[in-house]
Each structure stands twice: as C-alpha cells, then as structure tokens.
Amino acid sequence: MNGVKYIISKEFARVFKDRKLVFSLFILPAVLMIGLYSLIGSLAGSMSKDIKEHVSTVYIQNVPEEIKSLIKTTGYDKLAKITYLQGNASNVDEIKDDILNGDAELLVIFDKNFSEDVKNFKTPSVTIGYNSAKDYSQNAYSTFNQVIANTYSQTVIAERIGGAEKLTVFKTVNEEIVKEDEKNGQFLAMLIPYLITFLIFASAMGIVTDAIAGEKERGTMARLLMTPVKRSHLAFGKLVSLSGLSIISAIVYAVSMALAMPMMMKTMTGGSTVGFAINFRTGQLLELVVLLVILAYLYVALISALSIRAKDVKTASTYVSPLYIVIMVAALMTMFTGSRDVDPLMHAIPVYGTALSVQKIMTNSLGVVEFLYSVAGNLVLAVLCTVSVTKSFCSEKIMFNA
Amino acid sequence: MIEVNNLTKVYKLSKNEMAKRKTKKNIKCAASGITFTAKPGEIYGLLGPNGAGKTTTLRCIATLLTPTEGEVKVCGHDTVKEGEAVREDICFLTNEIKLDPFFSPRYLFDFFGHLHGLSEEAIEARRKELFGYFGIDAFEDKKIEELSTGMKQKAAIAVSLVQDPKVVIFDEPTSGLDVITAKSVTDFLAKLKKDGKTIIVSTHIMSEAEKLCDKIGVIIDGKLVTEGTISDIVGKCGTNDLEDAFFVLYRDNHKEEE
Numbered sequence: 001m002n003g004v005k006y007i008i009s010k011e012f013a014r015v016f017k018d019r020k021l022v023f024s025l026f027i028l029p030a031v032l033m034i035g036l037y038s039l040i041g042s043l044a045g046s047m048s049k050d051i052k053e054h055v056s057t058v059y060i061q062n063v064p065e066e067i068k069s070l071i072k073t074t075g076y077d078k079l080a081k082i083t084y085l086q087g088n089a090s091n092v093d094e095i096k097d098d099i100l101n102g103d104a105e106l107l108v109i110f111d112k113n114f115s116e117d118v119k120n121f122k123t124p125s126v127t128i129g130y131n132s133a134k135d136y137s138q139n140a141y142s143t144f145n146q147v148i149a150n151t152y153s154q155t156v157i158a159e160r161i162g163g164a165e166k167l168t169v170f171k172t173v174n175e176e177i178v179k180e181d182e183k184n185g186q187f188l189a190m191l192i193p194y195l196i197t198f199l200i201f202a203s204a205m206g207i208v209t210d211a212i213a214g215e216k217e218r219g220t221m222a223r224l225l226m227t228p229v230k231r232s233h234l235a236f237g238k239l240v241s242l243s244g245l246s247i248i249s250a251i252v253y254a255v256s257m258a259l260a261m262p263m264m265m266k267t268m269t270g271g272s273t274v275g276f277a278i279n280f281r282t283g284q285l286l287e288l289v290v291l292l293v294i295l296a297y298l299y300v301a302l303i304s305a306l307s308i309r310a311k312d313v314k315t316a317s318t319y320v321s322p323l324y325i326v327i328m329v330a331a332l333m334t335m336f337t338g339s340r341d342v343d344p345l346m347h348a349i350p351v352y353g354t355a356l357s358v359q360k361i362m363t364n365s366l367g368v369v370e371f372l373y374s375v376a377g378n379l380v381l382a383v384l385c386t387v388s389v390t391k392s393f394c395s396e397k398i399m400f401n402a
Numbered sequence: 403m404i405e406v407n408n409l410t411k412v413y414k415l416s417k418n419e420m421a422k423r424k425t426k427k428n429i430k431c432a433a434s435g436i437t438f439t440a441k442p443g444e445i446y447g448l449l450g451p452n453g454a455g456k457t458t459t460l461r462c463i464a465t466l467l468t469p470t471e472g473e474v475k476v477c478g479h480d481t482v483k484e485g486e487a488v489r490e491d492i493c494f495l496t497n498e499i500k501l502d503p504f505f506s507p508r509y510l511f512d513f514f515g516h517l518h519g520l521s522e523e524a525i526e527a528r529r530k531e532l533f534g535y536f537g538i539d540a541f542e543d544k545k546i547e548e549l550s551t552g553m554k555q556k557a558a559i560a561v562s563l564v565q566d567p568k569v570v571i572f573d574e575p576t577s578g579l580d581v582i583t584a585k586s587v588t589d590f591l592a593k594l595k596k597d598g599k600t601i602i603v604s605t606h607i608m609s610e611a612e613k614l615c616d617k618i619g620v621i622i623d624g625k626l627v628t629e630g631t632i633s634d635i636v637g638k639c640g641t642n643d644l645e646d647a648f649f650v651l652y653r654d655n656h657k658e659e660e
Contacts, residue, residue, distance in 0.1 A: 002516070002519070003517055006513060006516045006517055010505075010513055013505070013509070014502070014504055014505070017504075017505075018504060215502075218500055218502070218503065219498050219499055219500035220499075220500055220501065220502045222466060222498065222499040223499050223500070223501070223514070223561075223562075224517075225466060226464060226465075226466070226489055226492075226494050226499070227489060227514060227517040227518060228486045228487070228489040228490040228517070228518060228519070229486075229517050230486065396466065396467050396468060399466075400461070400466060400467065
C-alpha cells in the first residue's frame, strides 16, 4: 500500500505547490463568496433604505376635509409630496402616464360625495392608482393604505359602534412550543444541505477531471501504469487524494458561506440572526463530518468513473455534465421537503439521502437509523464506482484506446 | 532477456474507427505471430513504417497491452500473469508517455523511485548518477513545462531508468530531438548495452538502426518479415545497405488494406 501513500502525496503536491492553483481553488472562491454575499447584502440594504427614505409624489382628487386633516395629524404630508386636485381636474391621464414612467407614485381619487356617503352609511369608493412594477410606487401604495385608508376606516367604524375598544372581540396570546435548535437552524436547514451537496460536487468536478482525464490527455497516466504498483492501488490512491482535495475545497466554500451569510442577512434585516444560529454538539459535528467525507469520496469516485472513459478533460466535462444536473436536482429537492416526515429508507438514496440527513443535523433531529441508511447508501454506490474505476485502470481499451 | 513468442494483437474497431480507416472489417490485426528474442548486452532494433505494429509489440512487452495470442516473457516473467514483476525490471520510453508538466525532474525522479520501492539513499545515489550523466542537475528544480524538448527527453530518460532496469525499451528514441540531444541519447544506449542491459529500440531511421543495433527485426503490416544482423538482412535482400533492403522487404510484403 506504499504506492497509495506516494500517489496521495503527489496529488496534494500537484495542487499545493502551484500557487495559481491554490489561489483559484481555495482563495478566489472564498474571496468571491464573501465579497458577493456582502455586496448582495449591502445592495439590498441600501435599496430598502432608499425606498423607505424616498418622498413619494402623490396626487389626491376630491379629498374630503376629514382625510385632509388626518393626513396632517398622522404626518403623512411629511412622507409624501401631495398635490390636491379639483373635482374636474383634466390632467388625470397625464398623472397616470407619470406613474407609468416612474415620475409619480400614487393617484388617489375619492368619490365626489365621499363624506356624505360615509355619513349616510353608503359605500363610496376610493380609487388608488399605483404601479406595481415600481418599488417606490408599491411602497407609496402600502404606506397610504396603512397610514390613511385603514386609520380612517377604523376611526369611522369606531365612531359608528361607539368606541374603538368594541372592535376587539378577543385577544390572542401566542405561546411558541418549539425546539430552540429547530427554530434557530430553520433557514440554514433549508439552504445548507443544498449548498453543501452541490458545492462539494462543483469543487470535485474540476479537480477530478483534470487528475484523471487530464493525465490521460497529457500522456502521464501511462507512466504511472508502467510502475510495479498495483493498478487497484493507483486507482485508490487517486480517489483518496482527490476526495481530500474536494473536501478542503468544500470546507473553504462552507466557511466562506458561514461567514458571508450572517453578514449579508444582518445588513438586509438590520441585525436579526433568527434562522441562522446553530449550536453544533460534538455528535452532530461528527455525523456531519462522516457524511461529508463519504459524500466527497462518492462524488470523486463517480466523476472518476466517467472521466476515465474520456480521452481529454473537455470530453470528461461533457460526460460529467448530466451528473452535475442530477446532483443539483437531488440537492434542490431537500429545499422543498419542509417539515413533513420522510421515510427513513429515503435516506439510503445516494446524495439525496445525505442532503436529507444534513438537513436534519441542522435542526438536531437526525436519528441513528437515518444516519446509518445515508452512510450505507452512499458507501454502496462509492464501492461500486471504485470497482469500476479500478477495472478501468486495468482496461487497455479505456486507458490506451486499444 | 525478452522472449516474444507468436505474439498476436487484434484490436476491435468501433464504427467510427471503421469509417476513419475506410474498412468494412471490425477488427484490425496490429501484430500477427511475431516471434523474436532479445538478449542481454544486445540492442534489438524493430524497423517498420508507421502503423506497422512496432508500438503495439513494444506495448505488449511493456505490459501496457495484453496479447490476443502468444506470450511474452521479460526476464523469465510472463507479461500477463506477472505484470508487476515485469514492470520492476523494465523501462519503457516513448514520445507518447510524458512527464507531468507541473513537477520538476527531481520531484518526479524521487516520486517514481518511491513507486518502484527504492530507499531514499538508493534514489539519491541513482539521481546523482543519471542527472550527472545527462546534465540535468542544472535544471532539476525547474518545472517540466519550462524545459526545452531536449531537456524534457533527457529528464524522461532519467526518470524512466530510476530503478536501474534490466530491460530498456525505447520507441523512436531520437524522434523530434536536435542532433546534439539525439547523440547523447544514442551514446547512452551504447552505454546501457555495455552495462549488459537488454535493449529494444523501434525506429524508422535506417542510419540510426545501422549504427546502434546488433540485430534487426523488420515488421510490415503486423508481421515480422525478416530478422537477423544487418549484414544478414542486406545479404538476403541483395542490396547495398539497410535502407535499400527495407524498401525491397516493404515492396514484397506490404498489402494495401481492403
């Protein structure tokens, strides 16, 4: 087994002795991810701030006196630049064009006899025109509804029935009955399984196709096959070293994401971390490590089994692409599992089962049986792929196109 | 010692390959009933045009391909049943087998030394000897991709010989090399012969064969059409030199593919 040791050390040296490769495999993704998420957070934060601070241009036609005074008392006139229109204003169409073009945000038209109708218990109408495709207009619409329309409506109803307190039929007292871990890990439980299962594959793809098909393309594989090391040892050495590299790459992705996500959410939500906090216990962490190591090995074995049949890296990438989509779909499916119960046997489905298990680890609800099913499902496929790769290493048709 | 006995290698052709070769046959016989022996302290030359079956024969000897029929023994070991033992005793150098461009000659020499089970001391001693002979010391820490063709070939030879093999196989050893590097390679082959190694060289450069080889086997269309010393072959063909003899043999034995 000494050959395995030297193959592993060579594959690691191939990556870690090449500064450009270290940079592109480990540093650049981390920098990009942190940078990208921070940028998204900061852009989303500043967009939401901008919408809030924007003074809307609002046109109100036939405004009743009581609404006018409500606008003053609620301070709505400071949130919006209001223009009152006369009953027979002819420029309504122009205002609608302005709303369409984003030059104005809201047009409110009260019925001519609005106040009278309200007094007489008739149901007058208020037409509110806004552009649902424009953030400023959308925001102006909800602000007007909330601050003016609802307040006025509540006030009138309260007057009619003789007091605001009569509007409240009962009080609801909410009591949250939830496991802290489940609550805190909810959001991550939806996101992380997808990201981890998918990112390990993405990391493995480039490294493995180069190390297997790349070696064939460069003509360096034959030299390895000319050594007295058993072909099975050569294959195993490659698989183990490439799994190690894929795991390191995936860890870089995961750590970058763990750093970047809360930063992004804090910027976006103004400091809340609900759904983003996980306190791992040693057992959970161990389960996670075992699952990810096996998953990385499975991916490497799968990609190797396909890449070895290719003459060059380009062809290998073509062979692996459909698998990439399958992995993406399997990982994506866990995002929409929600909290419904999944048959433990489903955990035995390679890749999908691991994603399910990782999801349950995030909320500290993974059972031993489910964990074992996940491990077994992936291991069986990984062993089959390893056998296939080893056989391919011995096949002159595959290795030398003979 | 290399003993090749009735070696036959048949490739199955895919539909694409059949279309490329413009043939209706779905098999190609690359080597057919080839028999010869190469002895220690002797350079055996395999001569033949491109596609004649020289490389296939050499690959079968080097355990990279399995003969369809017949057997090949290297130092008494069967290439099919005892592949690993054969590979301990053999060095196979061809233009198609390259060195990893991302590593230095020194790293690769040590790496392959380890794969051959050599100790650090043995590798060190062997490296000094070979790197000194080929003048690789000057660029031993440069990456292969940064080296010239000649430097690469020297490094490839040194790395291939790391385990001091008893049998050396060179497929087109001087192909693509400048005169000076080619001379250093042929000189080294002569040295290996002096050291008692069994050497097989495939070439289509007649002058090189005449200068280097003790015995020649001519392969045409997968068959060994003649074998012997250069004077034997020239005598049999009734020509003045090996090149003319080769053309006579080619004319008499080559058949156009159906």
